[in-house]
Amino acid sequence: MKKKNLFTAITAGTLALTISFTGLTNGQQNTASAESLTTSNNEVHKSTAITMVASSKATKISGKYKTTAALNMRTSAKTTSKVLLTAKKGAVVKASYKKKVNGTTWYKVSYNGKTGWMSSAYLKKYKKVSKVSNSATGSDIINAGRKYLGVPYVWGGTSPSGFDCSGFTQYAYKQAGQGSIPRNSRAQRAAAAYTSNPQVGDLIFFSANPGGDYITHVGLYAGNGQVLHAAGNKVQYQSIAKGSYWGPRIISYGTFR
Template identity: 40%
Template sequence: MLKRFASIIVAATLAFSGLAFTTGEQAEAATGKFAYSKVNGLNIRTAPSLSSKVTTTMNKGQRYTYLGKVGSFYKINYKGSHRYISASSTYTYLKANTKTATAKKVTTASASSARTKLVAESKKYLGTPYRYGGTTTSGFDCSGYTGHVYKKAINKSIPRDSRSQYANSKKVSKSAIQAGDLVFFSHNGSTIQHVGMALSKTQMINSETGGVKYASFTSGYWAPRYVGAGSYL
């Protein structure tokens, strides 16, 4: 019985170790770079040391996913295992994964396009009357307006009320606010009670008493009631 229990403990330990290794490797792989060889016959080693075992070699132009630097060696992912190659510029160099870089550019461009669409859509409703509980062009309340603009401009559904819109958004510092982000306010200092959409770092468009209109959130009525900002982009 004792022997069996010991076997279970060992197996569990190995399983846990394997999980930790996998998680760590996934995190390291996020460097988005490849390590390339400049020469033929570059040694691939089991450890970051010249005295470690050479398991195979790589040729000029061959690449492996770069996982980080350890001393004078690059750590690479070689067929699912950690291996090491010289980090000397004579033998190797690093280069970004162009697919990853392109994906980031596309994401940035998409967000910029979405912000432009949101601003254009929001201005279509200037003067639309305020209506408590309203979500249509016959009348909007504050969150009904922001939800309508997001849906029409970029086909994105966001929570119905201002408190939920704030709670579920990705928080943005005041200095980082961009057009299309949502700005939130409280009349009592604790509960989110109003939302508008930023057009700049100082101006928003919102549905309030008098209907859809422009307003400053850094001066005047809304400035002392400002709570925070959030993004759905």
């Protein structure tokens, strides 16, 4: 955009108004605004400084990203735009474009049937975990775990002499032939692929309180509204129905298959 001819044929005098214009400078889109302009001999003189808002042109990309915190999807790449939805921590979104606005990179993403913009500050590149074994099924994992029903809960336990929650899930996966998964619940969540449609043998991640978002517990999804886990004083089945103790504490589900 040429610097001249931004404003033309304005009658001499003083204008108390707010205006804005956009143009391209070195491939960047710039938006400017000014208040209280004075005119003389059809020329415009600004009496206040013009603030430039740098916004790069959107670049086409592809790939999946995982949210590192609960994150808003917005209609445009700015924090004042309308929120379309809020994705939970650990959600996987598909990116199609990226752009930088005032130093912040935004991704245009698709998630849960909607498309909008998310800040890159809370997104990390998603890497799907390779299957350790193609032979282990969800039933294999549950069958491996149910052999230890009644084994006492032991903090830090990773063997049939006593399990803690993540020690139990790790052991069940290994015994089923799925291979080794991380040791603690939060590491298991970070390594697993997010799923909103859990299958038997997938992992369920819980918070200590209803509606919380900090993982403190993990168990095996057993189907029929139940979790198989090391909780309380032993390995046991318990309900995850809406009105149960565990149901309202579910944060998310993860799968390695």
